[in-house]
Amino acid sequence: RKEVEQDPGPFNVPEGATVAFNCTYSNSASQSFFWYRQDCRKEPKLLMSVYSSGNEDGRFTAQLNRASQYISLLIRDSKLSDSATYLCVVNNGMDSSYKLIFGSGTRLLVRP
Amino acid sequence: NAGVTQTPKFRVLKTGQSMTLLCAQDMNHEYMYWYRQDPGMGLRLIHYSVGEGTTAKGEVPDGYNVSRLKKQNFLLGLESAAPSQTSVYFCASSGTVDSFRYEQYFGPGTRLTVT
Numbered sequence: 001r002k003e004v005e006q007d008p009g010p011f012n013v014p015e016g017a018t019v020a021f022n023c024t025y026s027n028s029a030s031q032s033f034f035w036y037r038q039d040c041r042k043e044p045k046l047l048m049s050v051y052s053s054g055n056e057d058g059r060f061t062a063q064l065n066r067a068s069q070y071i072s073l074l075i076r077d078s079k080l081s082d083s084a085t086y087l088c089v090v091n092n093g094m095d096s097s098y099k100l101i102f103g104s105g106t107r108l109l110v111r112p
Numbered sequence: 113n114a115g116v117t118q119t120p121k122f123r124v125l126k127t128g129q130s131m132t133l134l135c136a137q138d139m140n141h142e143y144m145y146w147y148r149q150d151p152g153m154g155l156r157l158i159h160y161s162v163g164e165g166t167t168a169k170g171e172v173p174d175g176y177n178v179s180r181l182k183k184q185n186f187l188l189g190l191e192s193a194a195p196s197q198t199s200v201y202f203c204a205s206s207g208t209v210d211s212f213r214y215e216q217y218f219g220p221g222t223r224l225t226v227t
Contacts, residue, residue, distance in 0.1 A: 004154075032214045043202055043218035044155070087154075091214045098143045098162070098207055098214055104154040 023088030
């Protein structure tokens with residue numbers, strides 16, 4: 001079983017749509033959670049951290065369910081520029097908490 | 113403030129040749145990492161460093177060596193390149209002494225082809 005699992009997609013949605021990505025992780029000791037965005041042939045970039053109480057940044061909302069070991073990302077009013085791969089990331093949670101474990105990513109295509 | 117930089121951006125090697133990839137960060141981060149990313153696969157950790165003068169093996173260390181002689185630099189070496197090392201290599205850094213923030217910041221990557 002992968003440590004961080006994501007649906008690979010692609011999710012193909014029209015502009016203005018709402019799209020949700022889900023992710024599950026296996027390490028119950030993980031304490032830090034993130035969503036990264038990776039454009040084609042570019043480096044991953046931090047999109048947002050995910051907090052226990054849930055958090056929002058403009059059109060993006062992230063939620064965490066520790067009991068189910070489940071993380072979600074909601075994108076409202078999708079823009080063409082949101083087309084990218086979204087990586088779910090958790091930290092190792094053991095004595096090497098600085099190590100991050102990356103999911104393989106979910107690809108999003110937003111069409112006009 | 114350049115963040116994380118990597119050189120070179122592209123390189124083509126013949127089997128058996130050697131090369132060094134350079135990563136530099138200007139954020140005073142303690143931790144630095146080298147990853148490789150292959151099509152259809154996630155990021156895989158090659159080696160990492162928890163501070164100047166330290167290095168440790170990651171998930172896929174075979175065929176690579178690293179050094180961190182200065183806090184801001186992390187070098188990745190391939191002593192005898194193989195076609196299986198054709199990949200995109202990313203360097204990342206994170207964390208300062210007085211924070212427990214684990215988010216990593218990535219360089220733009222090096223595209224390496226071994227023929």
